[in-house]
Amino acid sequence: MLNNINRITASINHTSNYFLELLFPPICLICKKDTSNMPKNKFICSDCLKGLKPTTKFICANCSAKTINGKTCINCKNNCPLDRFFSLYPYDNETVKEIIHAFKYRFIKDLAPTVDKFTSTYISNNDITETLSAVDFIEAVPLTRVRFNWRGYNQSELIAHGISKIINKPLIYSLKRKGLLSVPQAEIKDHIQRTKNVKNLFTCKSQLEIKNKTLLLVDDVYTSGATMQECARVLKDAGAKEVWGFAIARG
Numbered sequence: 001m002l003n004n005i006n007r008i009t010a011s012i013n014h015t016s017n018y019f020l021e022l023l024f025p026p027i028c029l030i031c032k033k034d035t036s037n038m039p040k041n042k043f044i045c046s047d048c049l050k051g052l053k054p055t056t057k058f059i060c061a062n063c064s065a066k067t068i069n070g071k072t073c074i075n076c077k078n079n080c081p082l083d084r085f086f087s088l089y090p091y092d093n094e095t096v097k098e099i100i101h102a103f104k105y106r107f108i109k110d111l112a113p114t115v116d117k118f119t120s121t122y123i124s125n126n127d128i129t130e131t132l133s134a135v136d137f138i139e140a141v142p143l144t145r146v147r148f149n150w151r152g153y154n155q156s157e158l159i160a161h162g163i164s165k166i167i168n169k170p171l172i173y174s175l176k177r178k179g180l181l182s183v184p185q186a187e188i189k190d191h192i193q194r195t196k197n198v199k200n201l202f203t204c205k206s207q208l209e210i211k212n213k214t215l216l217l218v219d220d221v222y223t224s225g226a227t228m229q230e231c232a233r234v235l236k237d238a239g240a241k242e243v244w245g246f247a248i249a250r251g
């Protein structure tokens with residue numbers, strides 16, 4: 001009986017997907033080409049994917065100077081709580097912008113495997129698997145509860161989850177976001193004001209677990225770095241040995 005019901009449900013799903021695709025054929029998010037003959041990447045066509053090679057340059061989390069393996073440069077070492085930083089693309093890449101926008105605002109949660117692919121290419125092309133083996137935990141920059149409920153997922157957590165599978169390290173949820181921002185970060189242009197705006201916005205609720213550990217902190221976009229650096233400061237104050245940043249795009 002149950003098998004029959006499962007079979008009928010599967011058949012209804014299959015039929016409704018067929019009609020949905022007939023009415024709304026899947027098109028590439030970027031070039032709008034029909035992707036119905038590309039079963040694996042229905043959101044982005046293979047041509048557009050090919051054009052998206054992650055960067056092979058490492059730059060300092062604070063001043064954007066070239067660095068080795070993502071290490072924060074010697075000039076910024078003492079005033080930047082992030083010890084290393086990794087990012088895949090510059091945010092001025094229109095394709096990347098479109099993908100992140102779709103991931104965040106068009107509720108296309110199914111883009112996560114595509115983003116995971118970018119991440120694994122980045123890690124293998126840059127030969128940083130061994131560097132990343134020093135990471136103890138991976139943590140996503142938390143969203144406010146309101147934003148999480150609205151979107152239904154935290155896009156940074158999906159990225160963090162992908163990294164966790166690639167480098168085989170566990171996720172941790174040690175940061176808690178205390179409240180809402182009085183002004184959205186995107187509306188503030190001045191770096192000092194951005195830093196002030198996020199001050200004391202996060203707390204650490206797992207001091208024992210993170211003590212002397214190295215954490216990889218994940219966000220979708222790193223613009224001024226104020227939010228991620230504030231999270232890193234809180235984790236360091238709570239006893240973390242090192243905090244490294246990871247973002248898909250850097251503004």
Ligand SMILES: [Zn+2]
Nearest residue numbers: 028031045048
């Ligand atoms: Zn395309």
Ligand SMILES: [Zn+2]
Nearest residue numbers: 060063073076
């Ligand atoms: Zn620097």
